Amino acid sequence: MKILVCISKSPDTTAKIAFTDNNTKFATDGVQWIINPYDEWYALVKAIEIKEKDPATVIHLVTVGLADAEPVIRKALALGGDEAIRINAESQDSFYIASQIAEVARQGNYDLVFTGKETIDYNSASIGGMVAELLGLPYVSLALSFEINGTKAIIGREIEGGEETDEVEIPAVVSCQKGMAEARIPNMRGIMAARTKPLKVQEPVAADSLTSIVSFELPPAKAGVKMIPADNPGELVRILHEEVKII
Amino acid sequence: MSVLIFIDHSDGQVKKGALEALSYGTQLAARLGVAAEGVLLGALPDAGQLGKYGVTKIHQVDNDALHHLDGQVFTAVIAQVVEATGAKVIVFSNNSDGKAIAPRLSARLKAAFVSGAIALPDTANGFVVKKSVFSGKAFANVSLNTEVKIIGLNPNSFAVTASGSGTAEVISFNATVDASKVKVLSTNKIKDEVPLGEAEIVVSGGRGLKGPENWGMIEELAKLLGAATACSRPVSDTHWRPHHEHVGQTGLAIAPNLYIAIGISGAIQHLAGVNRSKTIVVINKDPEAPFFKAADYGIVGDAFEVVPKVIEEVKKLKGVA
Structure with a gap:
């Protein structure tokens, strides 16, 4: 089994969200970068679990980013994975990024491509589906569980108000979320090993960007909280009924 | 066109x-x-x-x-x-x-x-x-x-x-339809419950509720309001509630018209998943809980005292005995 895991760097979940350059760029000053949690906790750890069951499994990581993405990809290698590929390009457009990943996947002839269900910065949930279409492969999004069964995979996925279990032909692309695996912390042995694992840098292939970000904005500040005394919850119910008109 | x-x-x-x-x-x-x-x-x-x-x-x-x-x-x-x-x-x-x-x-x-x-x-x-x-x-x-x-x-x-x-x-429409590479083995829908992502009202509980045995009042309030139930990450991580109820940055992001947070302090990762809610009500015994800053209405008080009273008032409003 040969697995390609897509890794994106994203700002730490507690990072202050602010913008510069007339609200056209994310303010990166002082921001800690982490592996996008869905890529790390679910996509990568699931691939590691598969390798633990079948040691012949090969795990490659891919990221599309400039040299500043390397600490994050080294951290991913410390968790597991045999080697990493960095496509030396930066883009905010999902189709451009998916085109780069699809090219890596095509060359490496992978059985599985795993992504997180979305990144926590752009929340587009698009890369997996786009890669699958570019490769002509089935795609299961929002996967909650995953087991290999011969030449097929048994995958649980989220649907509105429940869960569906699918049997899918491999090769396939899967986007992973909570339930797939339990988060892990890299150990010292993994951190040491990651230093010498291959990290290949490749130049991007020609691809179009279909979208561009014109500007960012922050949500309007809340008017402030109206406190209601604990001994008068009837007032809360009255407000929600008469003023907010929601109950 | x-x-x-x-x-x-x-x-x-x-x-x-x-x-x-x-x-x-x-x-x-x-x-x-x-x-x-x-x-x-x-x-x-x-x-x-x-x-x-x-x-x-x-x-x-x-x-x-x-x-x-x-x-x-x-x-x-x-x-x-x-x-x-x-x-x-x-x-x-x-x-x-x-x-x-x-x-x-x-x-x-x-x-x-x-x-x-x-x-x-x-x-x-x-x-x-x-x-x-x-x-x-x-x-x-x-x-x-x-x-x-x-x-x-x-x-x-x-x-x-x-x-x-x-x-x-x-x-x-006469289309060419390819053979599917996906076979559905089973579907498991939660019956008689409002899907969380679609719910107009969500009642959510956190660690302040102390244990899964105390979710009865959350469920009762939700049922009275026709709401879905949700929870914070620690609650789903400790398996007090199922994973699919987890709202927040790494769970489901929701945008109901009314979000009622009970015993949830309001960590930034939790707020990320719920701050598109139109109206937020926070019930927490800690007046310093960060969630109050993101709330529209707040009650500082013990959930085990406040929530049953809220339930009584909603029952009165709805004419339920």
């Missing part, structure tokens, strides 16, 4: 996300001065009545292979409808099925795609759509730079409006 709306359905019912997409798509079509049409895969009784949301035609493809979702097969069929009808904008709900199809269609047609849209496009200067980014902490205005455009509308961000009393013409 038209706006084409994907009519997502299951068990003979049009999903709420699809009704929102229909409302959005018909308002967009009116603004662009073009027709709003639907695309429907599989069987749906009485589809013509969806005309009341403003669609004039519905292109339907029914085939056994379309009775379960396979994004690859669906995408190929929708692409044929787009080509035949000359649709210029295709609207999906950004729900679980939309996420399986819309990005694929974007790659297939090389059509610009914005997922997580929360408002109609600004067409004064190009075609710019506002979307939620940084897990609800900010918005981005995204320009779609190709002739054909695809929009994934975030659930609960656009009101469902029936704009007329018309009946849509349901046209059987």
Whole structure:
């Protein structure tokens, strides 16, 4: 089994969200970068679990980013994975990024491509589906569980108000979320090993960007909280009924 | 030229996300001065009545292979409808099925795609759509730079409006349907509960409730309000409640009209998943809980004393004994 895991760097979940350059760029000053949690906790750890069951499994990581993405990809290698590929390009457009990943996947002839269900910065949930279409492969999004069964995979996925279990032909692309695996912390042995694992840098292939970000904005500040005394919850119910008109 | 709306359905019912997409798509079509049409895969009784949301035609493809979702097969069929009808904008709900199809269609047609849209496009200067980014902490205005455009509308961000009393013409569309590489083994839907992502009201509990045995009052309040139940991450991590109830940055991001947080301190990761809620009520015994800063209404008090009183008041209001 040969697995390609897509890794994106994203700002730490507690990072202050602010913008510069007339609200056209994310303010990166002082921001800690982490592996996008869905890529790390679910996509990568699931691939590691598969390798633990079948040691012949090969795990490659891919990221599309400039040299500043390397600490994050080294951290991913410390968790597991045999080697990493960095496509030396930066883009905010999902189709451009998916085109780069699809090219890596095509060359490496992978059985599985795993992504997180979305990144926590752009929340587009698009890369997996786009890669699958570019490769002509089935795609299961929002996967909650995953087991290999011969030449097929048994995958649980989220649907509105429940869960569906699918049997899918491999090769396939899967986007992973909570339930797939339990988060892990890299150990010292993994951190040491990651230093010498291959990290290949490749130049991007020609691809179009279909979208561009014109500007960012922050949500309007809340008017402030109206406190209601604990001994008068009837007032809360009255407000929600008469003023907010929601109950 | 038209706006084409994907009519997502299951068990003979049009999903709420699809009704929102229909409302959005018909308002967009009116603004662009073009027709709003639907695309429907599989069987749906009485589809013509969806005309009341403003669609004039519905292109339907029914085939056994379309009775379960396979994004690859669906995408190929929708692409044929787009080509035949000359649709210029295709609207999906950004729900679980939309996420399986819309990005694929974007790659297939090389059509610009914005997922997580929360408002109609600004067409004064190009075609710019506002979307939620940084897990609800900010918005981005995204320009779609190709002739054909695809929009994934975030659930609960656009009101469902029936704009007329018309009946849509349901046209059987003759498409090539590929064999599916996906077989559905089982479906497990939670019965008699409001799906969390679609709920208008959500009642949510945190560690302050001390244990899973105390969720009875959360469930009772939710039932009285016709609400879904949710929880914070520590609660799902310790298996007090199932994973699918976890809302927050790494769980489900929701945008109900009313979010009632009980015994949740309001860590930034939790707020990220719920701060698009229209009205937020926080009940917490710690007056310093950060959640109060993000709330519209707050009560400082012990949940075990306050919530039963709230339940009594709601019962009075609803006339329930």
